[in-house]
Amino acid sequence: MAVGAASGRVPDVESLREYERRLEETTLRPVLVTSSWYWVLVGVLLAVIGVGVYAWTTQLDNGLVVTGMRDRVAWGLYISVFVFFVGISHAGTLISAILRVTKAQWRTPITRIAEFITVVALVCGASLIVVDMGRPDRLLNVIIHGRWQSPILWDVLAITTYLTASVIYLGIPMVPDVAYFRDRMASMGHRTRAAFYRFFAIGWEGLPGQVKALSRAVGVLAIIIIPIAVSVHTVVSWIFGMTLRVGWNSTIFGLLFVAGAIFSGIATLVIVMALLRRIYHLEEYITKVQFVNLGYLLAAFTLIMMYINLSEYLTTGFKLEEGEEFLFRQLFLGQFAGLYWFYFIGGLAIPGLIILFKRTRTIAGIVTAAVLVDVAMFAERYFIVISAQRVPLLPYEPFDYMPTWVEWSIFAAAIAFFILLIAVFVKIFPIMAVWEMVEERKLLGRDGESAAPAPDAVRGRS
Amino acid sequence: MKGALRWLILVTVVVSSLASASSAARADHLDAEVSAPQTVAAGEVVQMRVVVRLADSGARVPGAVVVASRDASMLGIDGTVEIARSITDRNGIAILRWREHSGRSDTVIVAYAAAGEVEFESVPESVVTEGLGSQIVRSNNGVRIPGLGAWVLIALLVGVWAIIQFAMIGPIQVSREAEASRTIDHAGQEQVP
Numbered sequence: 001m002a003v004g005a006a007s008g009r010v011p012d013v014e015s016l017r018e019y020e021r022r023l024e025e026t027t028l029r030p031v032l033v034t035s036s037w038y039w040v041l042v043g044v045l046l047a048v049i050g051v052g053v054y055a056w057t058t059q060l061d062n063g064l065v066v067t068g069m070r071d072r073v074a075w076g077l078y079i080s081v082f083v084f085f086v087g088i089s090h091a092g093t094l095i096s097a098i099l100r101v102t103k104a105q106w107r108t109p110i111t112r113i114a115e116f117i118t119v120v121a122l123v124c125g126a127s128l129i130v131v132d133m134g135r136p137d138r139l140l141n142v143i144i145h146g147r148w149q150s151p152i153l154w155d156v157l158a159i160t161t162y163l164t165a166s167v168i169y170l171g172i173p174m175v176p177d178v179a180y181f182r183d184r185m186a187s188m189g190h191r192t193r194a195a196f197y198r199f200f201a202i203g204w205e206g207l208p209g210q211v212k213a214l215s216r217a218v219g220v221l222a223i224i225i226i227p228i229a230v231s232v233h234t235v236v237s238w239i240f241g242m243t244l245r246v247g248w249n250s251t252i253f254g255l256l257f258v259a260g261a262i263f264s265g266i267a268t269l270v271i272v273m274a275l276l277r278r279i280y281h282l283e284e285y286i287t288k289v290q291f292v293n294l295g296y297l298l299a300a301f302t303l304i305m306m307y308i309n310l311s312e313y314l315t316t317g318f319k320l321e322e323g324e325e326f327l328f329r330q331l332f333l334g335q336f337a338g339l340y341w342f343y344f345i346g347g348l349a350i351p352g353l354i355i356l357f358k359r360t361r362t363i364a365g366i367v368t369a370a371v372l373v374d375v376a377m378f379a380e381r382y383f384i385v386i387s388a389q390r391v392p393l394l395p396y397e398p399f400d401y402m403p404t405w406v407e408w409s410i411f412a413a414a415i416a417f418f419i420l421l422i423a424v425f426v427k428i429f430p431i432m433a434v435w436e437m438v439e440e441r442k443l444l445g446r447d448g449e450s451a452a453p454a455p456d457a458v459r460g461r462s
Numbered sequence: 463m464k465g466a467l468r469w470l471i472l473v474t475v476v477v478s479s480l481a482s483a484s485s486a487a488r489a490d491h492l493d494a495e496v497s498a499p500q501t502v503a504a505g506e507v508v509q510m511r512v513v514v515r516l517a518d519s520g521a522r523v524p525g526a527v528v529v530a531s532r533d534a535s536m537l538g539i540d541g542t543v544e545i546a547r548s549i550t551d552r553n554g555i556a557i558l559r560w561r562e563h564s565g566r567s568d569t570v571i572v573a574y575a576a577a578g579e580v581e582f583e584s585v586p587e588s589v590v591t592e593g594l595g596s597q598i599v600r601s602n603n604g605v606r607i608p609g610l611g612a613w614v615l616i617a618l619l620v621g622v623w624a625i626i627q628f629a630m631i632g633p634i635q636v637s638r639e640a641e642a643s644r645t646i647d648h649a650g651q652e653q654v655p
Contacts, residue, residue, distance in 0.1 A: 148612035157619060165626050172633060202633050203640025210636045217632020224625045
């Protein structure tokens, strides 16, 4: 029990040690204890992935004709999910890098989860590009025959750079925590596990020189990863925006995509955070503070997204060229109207209202808002990709795209793969940034401010 | 009564004369004299000069609509694509201009009709394009800003990767610090009797 913290005074040495011990035990628990529910979850996820793999082999055998895509709608569900995954990968960048740079201390307990999401989402997103290729054996042609002038090559380079930087940015701050795992496993006699963590701990002993070197590396990465992340989703938007197709031919697509990415990234972080908090009893560390602050960010982004939508559609709609008229009819009144209005009302307006009112600004309310945002943002990715391709470029009948069972199976497998990777990550690596949390608590004590609220107080509030 | 009848006959004669004159004008065939470069390079602007005359008298026809088109096929649909359109000046001359994107040799159909006519007469004109095979070519009118090019992207990428590599020095230093610490500990243990 953190006595000093509970009373709002400077935490004494004993309470700090107790806090650190409790935190380490909490972080270690998922690694040591595995419930039967976990294996059930893994089994279900593997089954879904298995169906997806079967669907993919069907596609490899028969070609892309087994999908709903044709020459007039050549990008379908796969590309929509790819854009969605790249979007939610911004969770790590925002929470971990931007908030680290701005020294927002409330983000420390959720940093690691955010960084997990980033890496996992990027892996899933990149996988979908391979699936979308009719001939994945030609994947390397992008590099071999790539042209510097091509947005496709820019996208490959941006995503590769972002994935590399994200993996390093996930790994480096984890070194002290992995070192703790190494020591604990060795003391408990788990030789293989200890050897595994020894490899990743790179000899961490908490020496002053090591702390300095690690802090500098994290600082450099935190700054460089922000422009990389922004570039990634901007370049993804340019794949669409650098065509003359109605609906994609937009100058603010980069802004729309980056804002949407951060928006859906926060929402995904809230959902994953809530699930892990419930499953691994992290209520002491992940409190209502994190949910409410992320909720405020979500609310701000609902307004930003509304503004960008207004700016985009009003300027094109005011002139309403022939193709735009077709697009507007199907988007606001026709085939895609249900998706669009769900996105706008269910994904922007209602989440904003939930967070606006104090009565609904609870953990449950914010998680509900986050779920709505994520579903709506997926819908947005879908109608952005599909609706523009439905606008005829020549006098032919518009083609109505509908994903087939192959695409739905691979989509489900991608989501299952995402959840599985998160589930595996939390079973191997420290779920929270223990070292950073303890260091920050020490700093709080030194500055004479009140430390994090006591567990009982936190539970009472949430 | 007689006067009215006389007026009726007069009006009928005038109207029928005008109508026959008009139909005679419509019935006149037009001829077009097309002059165009026989060979152009892919990407070049083709300029075609068309002189439209009345077939009977050879008089030049001002205000005639002249259209250049060619057969095309896309997405399994065959059709005719208009590539240029102009109107003859008072000398009966129309100039058609278009950029030749296609690398193939092709026949351009030049169709023409007098002002107000809906039925076009046409004449085929062969245009041979040389250069880039069937590839669609890049416009020569691109804006080239001095200093900007792919090298900027390459430099940016190299810079970002250099910073990432620089950050990787951190873990290396952590590892070296640990080795140094172990060496000192080891030396200290050896000194202890």
